[in-house]
Structures are given as C-alpha cells and as structure tokens.
Amino acid sequence: MTSILTADAVGKAYGTGSNRLPIIKGLTLSVEPGEFVSLVGPSGCGKTTLLMCLAGLLAPSEGEVRFKGQRVTDPPIGLSVVFQDYSRSLLPWKTNLDNILFGMRRVTGMDKAAKRDRAMEILSAVGLTGFDGHYPWQVSGGMQQRVAIARGIAAQSELLLLDEPLAAVDAQTRADMQDLLLDLAARFNQTCLLVTHDVEEAVYMADRVLVLGPRPTHVVREIEVDLPKPRDQLATREHPAFLHARHEVLALIRSMRQRTVAA
C-alpha cells in the first residue's frame, strides 16, 4: 500500500542569521490511506508549523513532503486543514452554507445545484441542519468548529489535518465531538491526522499515535493502538490496550519533560 502522506527528513526554521529559530528537525512520518493518526507533543513544539508544512501552506527549509506520491509545493487538492483558530478561518461575510461552497470551489464534476446538495448533506451530517443560512458569528463556537470540519470534508478531501479541533470545548461536548469525528471519518472516507494535547483523546481516536519531542521537534515514538472499532466512550477507555497505550505515551512525555528540565 502506498502512503497517502509522507514527510521525509523535514526541517523548518523561522527567521535568519542570529534570529534563526529551528522548529522542526529531521522529521519523518507517513500516513496510510484510511488511517486515523494522532499527533501529540508539548505545547509550542511546532505542531501547527508541521501541519502548515504538510499542507503546502509553508515551505519546509529541508526535506520534502509528498501527498499521494506528488511532491507538495502548494496546497494540493484532496487535503484540507481544519485550523486551530477555526473561528477566524470561517469568512464572516459568508453564511455557513456559502463558507462550505467556498471550500468547494475546486471540486470538479458537480454543477452548482449538486454542490449545494452535497454541502447541505454534509451540514446535516455534522448536525447543523437548519443553520445553513446563519452566519458563523451567529452560532456557537462548537457549531463554528463543525462548520469548519464540514467545509474541510466538502472540499473533496481525502486527508483531513485537524489542529487541536476540540481544545476549546467542554468535556461532554468534547466526547460527543470525538465520536462525531470518528463517524465522519468513516462515513466520508477521510484519512485523518489529528493534533491534540490530550493524551487520552489521542489514544481514543487513533489507530496510531505519534509522539513529538520538544523543539526542534521530530517523531520520538510511534505507538500502535490496537483497539476494536467502533470506539465507545466507556468500553474503549477501560480496555487494557487503551490503558497500555495511554501509559506508554504518558511515561514517554514525562521522561522527555524531566530531560528538558534537567538540561
């Protein structure tokens, strides 16, 4: 099977000369079609920077990124980012529906009416039936997030890069959103790369967890999560494999933190 996304020895530094700040160094990863991969890493280690490089929104200083075998230089069709700052990524002068249609401008093989139908279908899939005519600022933060996810999927996406999409919501909504995301990924055949700082969430959602090290960051360890699907908020979280994976990630993060503090 060929990977849908690969990063090969990617490096990224901001600034030049004495202001040069290396953020990513020698980072290699690959994502297989249909997989759900979680990325965890310390705050400020460069997760957002990495997603920007993977999405073709930022040029890496070293190494290369490939999406479906093609080298990524500009944002490719079939890859959508759900930005960390999702409320700002929705255009406030467009309604929710028009925001989604805006994301569908590169979609081929559909006329206007078909695009509209598709957008409405995805809106209802994220539980926003009846909110198509609202503006993003007229709905709650959680709803805005779902519009952003719907827009990502609607853009004929195969790979979703999700940047801490659930960081700002309360615990109950968070659990619901996790299940919704898993559901959407399966229903719309989305391969997902999810950035999160919540270790339990990372394990609960994923087939594989990648742990990033401190800056300049790279993948420190890769942990397979062997848990039955569909996931269940109660059963999955009590499963021995869940506890085992969670333990491994937490122990690794703790040892990295101790090393950083010592250094």
Add this chain to the structure above:
Amino acid sequence: MNAALQFAERFRVPLCLLLVFGIWQAVHLAGVVPEKFFPSMPEIVGAFWRMLSDGTVITAWVTTFLRALIGLIAAASLGIALAILSDLSPVLSRGIRYVSDILQPIPPAAFVPMAVFMLGLGTKLYAFVIILVTVWPPYLNGVTALQAVSPVQVNTGRMFGLSRSQILWQVRLPAALPEIFTGIRYAATISLIAVIVSEMLAGRDGIGFMIYKKVYAMRSSDVFALMFLVACSGVLLNGLVALLRRALTGWHMRMMERPE
C-alpha cells in the same frame, strides 16, 4: 421613563432640530448678540423661503452637492485603488506614505490659491482640491486594514486554491471593507468642507460662493439659512455613505450590533 426614552430614541432627529431651534431662539431673545448678526429663527426660515422661491438656492445646492458627491466617489475609488497598489508594492507604499505625510496636514483652504494658479477657476480646480484632501482616509484605512487581515483567513483561501489576486479580491478586500468605510465616512465630511471652501475662495457658483456674496452684502439671515442647508447636506451625504455601507458590509454592522 422607558417609554419617554423610546420616544426620544425614535424621534431623535426632529427632537435635536427642535432643541437647536429653541436654543437659537433663546439666544436671540436674550439679546447678547446684536440682532443684525443673530437673526431670529422665523427670519432665517423666511430668508430660506425667499431664496428657494427665486430658484437661486436650488441650482447652487445641486452644483455643490454634486461636486461633493462626485469628488467623494472619485477620491474613495482612488484611495482604495492606491491602497491595493501599495499592498502589492512596498516601494510604492513607502512613496505614497511620504506624499501623504506631507500633504495630509495641509488644510483644504491652503490648496486653493495654488490650484487657482495651476488650474484656473473651473472643474479641474474642484477635482484637484477635493481629491487631494479627501483621498487619505480611505487610503490609509485601506492600507492598514489590508495588512491586518488575519493570516488564518489568507491561509484558508490558499488552501482552497485561490491565487494571490483571488485572495486579494475574495478574502482580503471584503475583510478590509468595513474599516475602509470608516475612512470613507470621514472623507464625506472633508469632501463637503473642501467644496464649500473652494467655492468661497475661488468659485463662481455653488453654495460656498453664495454664502460669500451674502456675507459681503451683510445678509445675515441668508447666510444662516445657507449654513443650515450645508449642515443638512452633510447629513444627507453621510446618509448616502451609510446606505452603501449597509449594502456592502451589512454583515459587519450586524455582527457588531449583536448582543453578546
């Protein structure tokens, strides 16, 4: 209490007018200013009525208002165009910034004598003076607002395959428009001032010229009547800007008005 407030809110324009009339009349009756220079309200209204019935004031007003309006439209368009060009070229941006730093503090009146020598006493004079003083607020707001557009919005556009120019037209300009309109609103006031001043100093027609003539003829009630007319023209010009603003950036106004 609440009902009174609601009433005041609803009829605020006529109420304000009534208030101005009342204070004016009180000052007049108190006799602190010689009657010759401070005519009573009925006299002013009478003067206005006389000028209205002999037709002079209507042609003068149309001339002046059209100058202000056309000047404003031209200046706003030019300001936005320059802001876009500045956005594309940092060198040009710096160049225009120097020019604006020098020209902006100069009051409109100071341009008129120079313009008379350069351009004579015609339409070109008005165009020059109005545009030179009115172009800056839309331009400066435009430059700032285009720069301030959130990188997340720009990245969103790039992610969906928009080119640089598409991002400018479909993302950055709509995002900057509310702030540009704040500049245009300010420019509307300046535009009217510039027209009146130009007409007073170098004009052969228009309300400014009429005021100038009446001042020399010591027709104080006529002068005050014309001044009220200018004030109303300002309100009308602002109203037109507000209308366009609501049509183009209504989303922003509603977003700002919404209860938290």
